[in-house]
Amino acid sequence: MSAVTFNETHYSMNSPVTPPSPVVSPPPPPGLGERKNSQTNPQRGAEAGALPQGRKTPMWESERGQAFGEAVGKFFRAALPPLLGMALFILLWQIVSSSGGEHGLPGPAKTWESAKILFADPFYDKGPNDKGIGWNILHSLYRVGAGFGLAALVGIPAGFLIGRFAFLAAMVAPVISLLRPVSPLAWLPIGLYVFKQTEPASLWVIFISSIWPIILNTAAGVSRVPQDYLNVARVLNLSEWTIFTRILFPSVLPHLMTGIRLSIGVAWLVIVAAEMLTGGTGLGFWVWDEWNNLNVEHILIAIFIVGFTGLLLEQALVMVANRFNYE
């Protein structure tokens, strides 16, 4: 038996738990758009037509106003626990930093002051090793994008092939299970040796560490296309191309999105570490540079930036993924 099971749950360890989001239905196929709105919500039209002509209803009395009030209440109830959590976190940080005395960690206030200065001019450029924080973030994002893009370019077709042909799956299973657990940075020397330059080497590290979730999730999706859908394809005698575009691809898409999410998550984790080693530009380089300058506030800021950017990436991808959730 092969050690690789094409089971996406194995690869979700790094993905933060995301709250279930409302289902968004995909748009109708082209050509059907005009049909869609033909009967949307007749009440709404009626409501608008039946606006009272005399005294204008104050906002808080109207149905709309009440709904607004309710929404605000709901928002505060939902926002309270996370805000409280953040406040406690900052308090804890303050306690830790003040208990350290002279050489303790910088506290929240000091870090905040430092961040204000830092973000006042994020895009200055004073030579190769001294660029604004904005440039460093953009450089890291660019590397993640490029490395991930390459991984998707190779990984998605590979995943479809592996999922479709059991023979191929059995063939690559041992190789994948051997290479997947390798720590991403272990690939860096190989990249440096082959490419003789740091830039392609760091892209290579992103590529090789983010390709596995894409391949494995796509393959899992393909091998799990419900038999019902395939029966429909057979009964309707659909052509291979139609089967791919109308059945296989849409059915795999949610799995593919999971793969992409995990993959970008990994890429973002890895890039900071890789840049520490390769130097030049990027958030990772900046962290290391500030460590050499012993500017601990900046290191703390960098940690927040890394976390926050990762969070934004994840949220954006979750939003995209929800578009393809048909259940």
Place this chain on the structure above:
Amino acid sequence: MHNYLHIEHARMVFDTKKGKFTALTDINLRVGQGEFISLIGHSGCGKSTLLNLVAGLATATEGVLLLAEKEIKGPGPERGVVFQNHSLLPWLTCFGNVYLAVERVFGAREPKSRLRERTQAAIELVGLSHASAKHPNEISGGMKQRVGIARALAMEPKVLLLDEPFGALDALTRAGLQDELMRIVQETKATTLMVTHDVDEAVLLSDRIVMMTNGPAATIGEILDVDLPRPRDRLSLAVEPRYHHLRSQVLAFLYQKHLKHAA
């Protein structure tokens, strides 16, 4: 044609992890054109398997299946299938689901506008025009099943194969859809093979009821002629002694002769 669908000595053996499993054996059946046949039997006896053989989704281990004197070698557009669990594609609208079938069958010969008309007509036939822009997850189970029927009908099949089409529905919805199916079949004159486990449904809709013995190695136990005049109406049938006689014959087959003991 009294021999439109012809099944002779069909046998179906599955290869399973525990070895060979004979699901069906020695199935012989002749169905005339335009006939409505119900397959009834206890759960797991092989009704779906038999239907899949006719649909061409599975191939018999032994025996022959002929449709209009041609061997059934795979699925074909002259056979429309309504699946037990509707099997609609969730990323397409109701319209899109039906259009997929229409496009495949008529797409090479007819312009797009005509294909859309056909789709619309099929959806109208099952009374779902108002929901045609909706996605399957936005409509009820009964509506999904109707879209599944529309999809099969839109192909203008000569044979309609239905696998417990109303099994998952509540009694009221089911009755409505049975009436609708009766009307549609009368209109389209399709030869129909329907799997069911509902005795009333079988008697109401069928010309003949094929009663299957329990598996493994199930076969056709008896075939009952339902000689009730058409058009049939469920209310007047309810007071018809002949109806109750037929009904009790099916019940007797299922619960006296072939009672399935709970394992």
